[in-house]
Amino acid sequence: MSTSTSTAPAPVPPPPPAVAGQKLRPDRKKSRGLYDVLGLLFAVVMAFPVYWLVISSLRPNHEIRSYDQTLWPSSLTFDNFARAVEQPNFGTAVQSSLIVSVTAVVGGMIIATLAALAIGRFRFFGRRALLMVLILVQMLPPTAMLIPIYAQLNAIGGLDEYWGLIIVYLVSTLPFAIIMIRGFVVNIPVELEESAMVDGCTRMGAFRRVIFPLLAPGLAAASIFALVNAWNEYLFAYILINDNSKYTLNVWLMTFTTERGTDYGALMASSTLIALPVVVFFMIIQKKMATGLTSGAVKG
Amino acid sequence: MKRKVSHVTAADTQEAAGPPAPPVPRDPKGTDGRPGPEKETAGDLGKRRRKKGELLPFLLILPAILAIAAVYAFPLSKTVIMSFQDMGRRELWTGESPPWVGFEQFTNILGDSEFWYVTGRTVLFMAVCVVLTMAIGLLVAMMMTRLSTWVRLTLTAALIAAWSMPLMVAASIFRWLSDSDYGLLNTLIAKVVGDDFLGHNWFLDPWQGFAIITLLVVWGAIPFVVITLYAALTQVPRELEEAAALDGANVRGIFRFVTWPVIRPVFVMVTTLSVIWDFNVFGQIWLLRGNKPEPEYETLGLYSFSKAFESTSFSQGTAIALITVLLLSGVAVYYLRQLMKTGEVE
Numbered sequence: 220m221s222t223s224t225s226t227a228p229a230p231v232p233p234p235p236p237a238v239a240g241q242k243l244r245p246d247r248k249k250s251r252g253l254y255d256v257l258g259l260l261f262a263v264v265m266a267f268p269v270y271w272l273v274i275s276s277l278r279p280n281h282e283i284r285s286y287d288q289t290l291w292p293s294s295l296t297f298d299n300f301a302r303a304v305e306q307p308n309f310g311t312a313v314q315s316s317l318i319v320s321v322t323a324v325v326g327g328m329i330i331a332t333l334a335a336l337a338i339g340r341f342r343f344f345g346r347r348a349l350l351m352v353l354i355l356v357q358m359l360p361p362t363a364m365l366i367p368i369y370a371q372l373n374a375i376g377g378l379d380e381y382w383g384l385i386i387v388y389l390v391s392t393l394p395f396a397i398i399m400i401r402g403f404v405v406n407i408p409v410e411l412e413e414s415a416m417v418d419g420c421t422r423m424g425a426f427r428r429v430i431f432p433l434l435a436p437g438l439a440a441a442s443i444f445a446l447v448n449a450w451n452e453y454l455f456a457y458i459l460i461n462d463n464s465k466y467t468l469n470v471w472l473m474t475f476t477t478e479r480g481t482d483y484g485a486l487m488a489s490s491t492l493i494a495l496p497v498v499v500f501f502m503i504i505q506k507k508m509a510t511g512l513t514s515g516a517v518k519g
Numbered sequence: 520m521k522r523k524v525s526h527v528t529a530a531d532t533q534e535a536a537g538p539p540a541p542p543v544p545r546d547p548k549g550t551d552g553r554p555g556p557e558k559e560t561a562g563d564l565g566k567r568r569r570k571k572g573e574l575l576p577f578l579l580i581l582p583a584i585l586a587i588a589a590v591y592a593f594p595l596s597k598t599v600i601m602s603f604q605d606m607g608r609r610e611l612w613t614g615e616s617p618p619w620v621g622f623e624q625f626t627n628i629l630g631d632s633e634f635w636y637v638t639g640r641t642v643l644f645m646a647v648c649v650v651l652t653m654a655i656g657l658l659v660a661m662m663m664t665r666l667s668t669w670v671r672l673t674l675t676a677a678l679i680a681a682w683s684m685p686l687m688v689a690a691s692i693f694r695w696l697s698d699s700d701y702g703l704l705n706t707l708i709a710k711v712v713g714d715d716f717l718g719h720n721w722f723l724d725p726w727q728g729f730a731i732i733t734l735l736v737v738w739g740a741i742p743f744v745v746i747t748l749y750a751a752l753t754q755v756p757r758e759l760e761e762a763a764a765l766d767g768a769n770v771r772g773i774f775r776f777v778t779w780p781v782i783r784p785v786f787v788m789v790t791t792l793s794v795i796w797d798f799n800v801f802g803q804i805w806l807l808r809g810n811k812p813e814p815e816y817e818t819l820g821l822y823s824f825s826k827a828f829e830s831t832s833f834s835q836g837t838a839i840a841l842i843t844v845l846l847l848s849g850v851a852v853y854y855l856r857q858l859m860k861t862g863e864v865e
Contacts, residue, residue, distance in 0.1 A: 250665070251665060251666070251667060254662055254670075255666055255667050255670045258662055258670045258671070258673075258674050259670055259673065261659055261662075261674060261677075262673050262674040262676075262677035263677070265680070265681045265738070265741065265742070266676075266680055268692045268693065268738065269680045269681060269684060269692075271692060271703065272684075272688065283701060284700075284701055285701060286701065286706065286717050287706060288701065288702070288703045288707075329582075330583050330586060333579040333580070333582060333583070334579060334582070334583035336579055337575070337576040337577075337579035337580045338576075338580070340576075341576035343576040343577065349580065351855055352587070354854075355851055355855065356587065356591045358795045358799075358850075358851045358854075359591070359844065360798075360799045360819075360820050360823075360840060360843050360844065360847070361799065361801055361820065362801070362820050362824050362827070362836065362840045362843075363594075363595065363598050363840035363841070363843065363844055364595070364598075365824070366598065366601070366823075366833055366836050366837050366840065367593075367595075367597035367598050367601060368590070368594050370597070370601070370606070370611060370833060371593075371597065373611060373612075374614060386589070386590060387590060390586045390587060390589065390590035390591065391590070393586060393587060422575075447685075450685070451686055451687065453686070453687050453802070454801065454802060454805075458828070469685070469687045472687055472688075472691065473810060476809055483695050483698065483701070486691055487691070490688040490691050490692070493685060493687070493688055494683070494684055494688045497684075497685055498680065498683045498684075500683075501679055502683075
């Protein structure tokens with residue numbers, strides 16, 4: 220990949236492309252139109268479930284319970300949202316989700332930043348091994364962790380408590396957060412830090428005045444990503460919390476399915492409410508996340 | 520995936536240089552008598568760093584290590600220990616230490632034909648999901664390089680929208696789409712094959728049920744794959760493709776000899792990740808089956824889960840989980856080696 224940078228300046232400008240261009244252009248235009256149609260079709264396929272989520276949440280209930288589903292509802296209503304919000308424990312579920320995910324992310328980010336600085340800025344014994352462990356633990360099947368964690372929390376009285384869940388979420392954000400933040404740390408030139416220290420900053424001062432401001436966007440991206448993960452988690456929440464009043468939103472979502480069937484209108488409305496903050500966050504960090512993920516998993 | 524052009528730092532160069540060639544400081548104050556005037560800049564930094572920050576890096580990683588030990592290493596070792604014991608409901612609640620049973624759990628599991636069915640199902644399901652995801656993902660990513668800008672942006676927006684759906688929400692949507700009474704899927708199919716199809720239950724037959732689950736998994740995985748592969752494709756030098764075309768290579772030839780070598784590492788990496796993720800699929804099946812998957816829907820993860828929490832034989836559950844980990848460790852090691860080859864674990 221580095222070779223392409225050296226070939227780039229090689230001066231072979233206008234003449235050849237003109238020849239090739241004339242030959243290729245009509246052909247390319249026609250096929251581009253075809254590709255565009257295919258691309259739009261695929262976009263529709265990918266977006267359709269999301270469209271169906273939103274439109275079902277706004278559909279009047281008698282149309283939901285109908286054998287003839289139409290692609291566009293006859294009228295729009297917020298009834299489903301009203302039913303969703305009035306479902307018992309909605310308020311406490313929002314509260315639980317917020318408490319658990321925000322605490323876990325704040326704690327996780329502090330620990331992850333420290334570790335990422337160490338990995339990105341120092342060479343020390345066990346550094347590579349640590350990175351490998353971080354990558355490997357993300358591949359463990361959730362049940363391999365779930366059963367012993369359940370047994371252990373049960374033994375020390377951590378079931379049905381926020382702190383049990385918070386610890387689990389906090390640690391599960393660490394591996395990717397460390398790798399992601401390290402990617403940002405490595406991209407900050409060491410010279411900046413050093414010149415600050417030459418100018419009389421302590422190491423801490425250099426971090427606070429120079430590194431941290433540069434790192435902030437990366438930290439924001441990593442914490443949003445962690446927040447989304449914690450917000451979306453449901454398996455541990457489902458197993459570790461049995462108290463209805465401490466359910467997180469994802470577990471609460473299951474209460475719409477009873478023996479008498481599922482209230483799909485309200486389920487879609489609450490799903491929309493849960494997904495909304497995630498979508499907004501995703502839009503904000505979309506660019507960064509792609510690079511962060513790939514620089515963690517795949518080298519560009 | 521911006522190429523690091525201006526960002527190359529001294530630390531980077533040193534890392535890229537590979538194995539710790541003994542750093543040689545430039546200023547005479549720090550020399551320890553070893554000559555060797557090359558690589559001064561990189562060595563300079565390395566030396567100072569090692570001297571000043573001997574303890575600091577370890578202090579910095581200490582909290583992370585402790586946390587990971589508590590929530591990953593400890594449970595994992597407990598998984599191993601529990602697999603050789605017989606922990607049931609009674610031991611869980613009384614806190615008595617469970618009896619040791621040696622390899623009994625493993626011989627029971629491996630002797631149970633159901634385990635082999637479940638394993639076969641898991642592998643088949645994983646293979647179908649991975650092949651579909653990677654094939655569609657690669658085709659769409661290649662198509663993306665040929666789209667007009669506005670179509671590409673529209674497609675990216677659609678991908679991001681799909682990607683951002685929480686698993687729980689995505690599963691609810693697919694459950695609703697495939698609902699036997701009022702699901703859109705049945706309505707649409709009934710329009711073609713007749714009203715008899717209304718009320719069709721997709722989950723009575725596990726093959727059909729898994730078709731829906733596969734749809735959900737593939738739909739959820741495609742955005743990551745497409746966006747990553749597209750990023751890799753943009754690294755393929757345009758001039759090379761054009762040169763190959765001028766030299767008379769056809770589309771297949773260009774792909775095989777120009778495009779593929781560039782994107783191969785990324786493709787292999789994403790495939791390996793998909794293998795691991797799809798092998799561990801849990802939530803999608805669990806949620807589409809309303810928290811109580813029938814035995815025909817169990818993959819290894821669910822099998823282990825139901826043994827532990829429904830039959831309350833926790834040791835059987837952990838033993839199955841341990842077997843899963845062992846099965847996956849080969850893939851994980853392969854993935855790690857790929858990462859090391861590309862120099863990511865430096």
